[in-house]
Amino acid sequence: MSSSEERDDVPETKVLAIASHVCYGFVGNTMATYVMQSLGCEVAAINTVHFSNHTGYRQVKGTKTSAEEIRNLYEGLTQSYLTDFDVLLSGYAPSAAAVEVVGDIAQDLIRRAEGKPGSFFWVLDPVMGDLGRLYVAEDVVPAYKKIIHHADLILPNQFEAETLSGIKISTTSDLTKAITLIHKIYSIPHLIVTSVQLSNLGSTAPSGMMTIIGSTVRSDGSPRLFRVDISALECNFNGTGDMFAALTVARLREAVFAAGPSLRNTKSWISPDDVSPTELPLAKSTEKVLSSMHAVLLKTMEARKAELAATDNTFVELTDEQQQFREHLRRTKASEVRLIRNVRFLRNPIVTFKAQEWTE
């Protein structure tokens, strides 16, 4: 790619993305597809649900894709030799059987890449629950535990890290133990625990901060831990996990390519042991990802405020309960991430957040 207009594209990347589709707004594949495309990636999307909107609205219409349909779509790709994917990004799967099919698809792509180390990479977001609560069927957990050791990078939140490691995270030292154990039990080369509130874990970190903790394993199995602190925004947005995952696909690949041909031809892109935590491609990637996200979410908050000011919240002839629900819908709509007209922050982040070595 030579022309100046393409200078902001990441290296050419073909992604198979398996996650939800919503008609209105941005979560799942609807978020991830545009985010990756806007950075220059080709994206093939298998949609695990076809919903009118995200579940944050508390009402939704549409259908879930069955495990058999997901398998069938992938067979459609293989029968026409459309499997030249560099990365698999897998997110929400609506059943244990669907998780299993995603695992089968990943293993097929791994098999096709045999003999070409580093030519295929699986980013798995083990969507199971949040804030101490499982929001998938119970049999989804063992289904993930069975497939996860094939993944190269996983993106659990704190609850999912607890679920996978079996360690209740109450202190910063629990967090380190959980990450070390996940590397070990599942042979996971890279992981990022998204959105940890350190102030809840006995740390002296200020309470208005959120922390993202990442690690790439060393050859002796020990973690290389880094942290990035960001100021928490006073608003809940849906789809931010999917945005994080999609940006990470593009930015990690970019950082791995920037590290030279040796790393990208190494299985699972594991940096040599002498690379320090903050110099890891995963750390460099996370800095850019969070800087993009923070800028887009600040713009979203501005737009949300303007939309709420401009639209009416007086609903006549409604009971209090109905009124509250209408107001909930109005606020949820106003909080949809404003991606499209803020694409410059995706393509050209000004890096304002820096990785630091994490020592509990």
Added chain:
Amino acid sequence: MSSSEERDDVPETKVLAIASHVCYGFVGNTMATYVMQSLGCEVAAINTVHFSNHTGYRQVKGTKTSAEEIRNLYEGLTQSYLTDFDVLLSGYAPSAAAVEVVGDIAQDLIRRAEGKPGSFFWVLDPVMGDLGRLYVAEDVVPAYKKIIHHADLILPNQFEAETLSGIKISTTSDLTKAITLIHKIYSIPHLIVTSVQLSNLGSTAPSGMMTIIGSTVRSDGSPRLFRVDISALECNFNGTGDMFAALTVARLREAVFAAGPSLRNTKSWISPDDVSPTELPLAKSTEKVLSSMHAVLLKTMEARKAELAATDNTFVELTDEQQQFREHLRRTKASEVRLIRNVRFLRNPIVTFKAQEWTE
């Protein structure tokens, strides 16, 4: 929008797009969504099929969305007040019942826009067939004929224009008659007949050219006809009709906004009678649309050539027939439109094709 990075966005536009989804490659909504997003439009996509790939591969796996599912998804949007659409773009519908639901959705959106002329606009691509052959079920034709008078702009190809007008187009004068009749029978304000080969219609146009004929109706019901000639490319691409439709949504709205507030507050954006054919927003839009498309398709041809040179076409242990089919698959894949890394041609077309007045 004030910052320089957004200068290439079209005016803010929310589109409901109803068409096919394919995992791999670009046709239907998979094409239209990214094209409109890249120009700054918000797009809500209801997918009428969920296929592994486009049918040009001659084999496909996946499912069609039932008419009831389409209706249900739209009800999901209405129940949460997610209907603030400026434009409806409707493409391939997999059954007569689905066409009917699309018509119902359009009429609901028209009803919601009552009292605000110009605030809602329906672009309908009446996907029925091509090159003299119907490729949908026969009952789809009367289903389209029933709903089409609610549309603001339709984009038939020559065969579809024949089907809708009932006129077999063998001469340039037949073409004019067909367009005039479509304006009249269906009260259609705007139409564009995509890809006409005038050299087949007794015109003196050189045979290597393709012509696009458009018209916006005058208050007396007469057409205002313009033509844009482009050099035909020696390759078949899938999804170019969807690309044309999506670019037209964005560029027509841009041209209408550029014409001042009066036009955009006029029902169906019909320009005053004194606006000449070549000064119509529809003509201005078509110039930009075709310039974008031609540049992207030239880049696609280059990439196609490189991909075919780089990939192997010797398949061992195959019969001649199998060998031919593999080669067909290889060529079809290589011909997928290269959209993502050529987005600059979508955003910043250099206008090389100019509209001329069409006189048969």
